Amino acid sequence: MVENRRQRLQALLAADGAVRSASAVSLACERCVRELSVSGAGATVLSTMPGGNGSSPSRGLVHATNDVSAGLEDLQLTVGEGPCLDAFASGGPVLIADLAAANARWPAFTPAACELGAAAVFSFPLQIGVVRLGSLDLYRDTPGPLTRVELADALILSDLATQGVIADLDGHRTEDVSWLADPYTQLHQATGMVQVQLRSTTDVALMRLRAYAFTRNVPLADVARQVVERSLRFTDTEDGQ
Known part of the structure; x- marks a missing residue:
């Protein structure tokens, strides 16, 4: 059946x-x-x-x-x-x-x-x-x-x-999503940039990105794009500026 x-x-x-x-x-x-x-x-x-x-x-x-x-x-x-x-x-x-x-x-x-x-x-x-x-x-x-x-x-x-x-996925590792034609792939780069800005762990950087998107009702992909384009930067004392 x-x-x-x-x-x-x-x-x-x-x-x-x-x-x-x-x-x-x-x-x-x-x-x-x-x-x-x-x-x-x-x-x-x-x-x-x-x-x-x-x-x-x-x-x-x-x-x-x-x-x-x-x-x-x-x-x-x-x-x-x-x-x-x-x-x-x-x-x-x-x-x-x-x-x-x-x-x-x-x-x-x-x-x-x-x-x-x-x-x-x-x-x-x-x-x-x-x-x-x-x-x-x-x-x-x-x-x-x-x-x-x-x-x-x-x-x-x-x-x-x-x-x-x-x-x-043929030819790509399962953890590699860079092949996707999708704005979410910028999240990897944005998280790394925020990690450097905050001198934090990857998890903390991702948490700050999520909090910024959630409190402002903005898609996370848009926040990641702003970080990558350097129009948004995170500091130790602010959610973003």
Whole structure:
């Protein structure tokens, strides 16, 4: 039964690819929206910041089907919590049918995610064995769980998306996200620059960047770009100037 569903989804993805030239990851995200009754999907590659302790992964956005999905990915990186990060840390799916009820679990992420339009979120790790490469993240604009069939298909599509990430990573180390055409890749450089400015650890530098973005309601990618362009500098006594 599961093998039949996998063959069906593989055939659908192949047909999608024949109609439109796009990466396997992008096609998997878009197929999730069609097959799983979700409002949007996003896929990301995650890695540990160089010199960090493993608790602060950086992210490169591979694909998002709409602005809400992209906003949810950016929000999790900014506040440092959410289903994507939990799925990456645990290696198992994170299934939240009613996001409003998860405020205690993610006090910074939940209210902002609800404001963006998410009412339910489902994250699946992209992994091969014990090696985790990122996450496949789904949301609905109304509360409600995935059905058993939808959950089975989501697991299959996350596995197929993983294969797409591996293909895109060909020739790159898993911790190297510089190949992604995405503004999040500037976060590596910006964190290093702030670390030098503050004479701090990588984790402290990343925390200051996140705090600056969160308190000013600015995307973290924009803050990183300002640092790299040297229009924003951090000091020991101020959040930024």
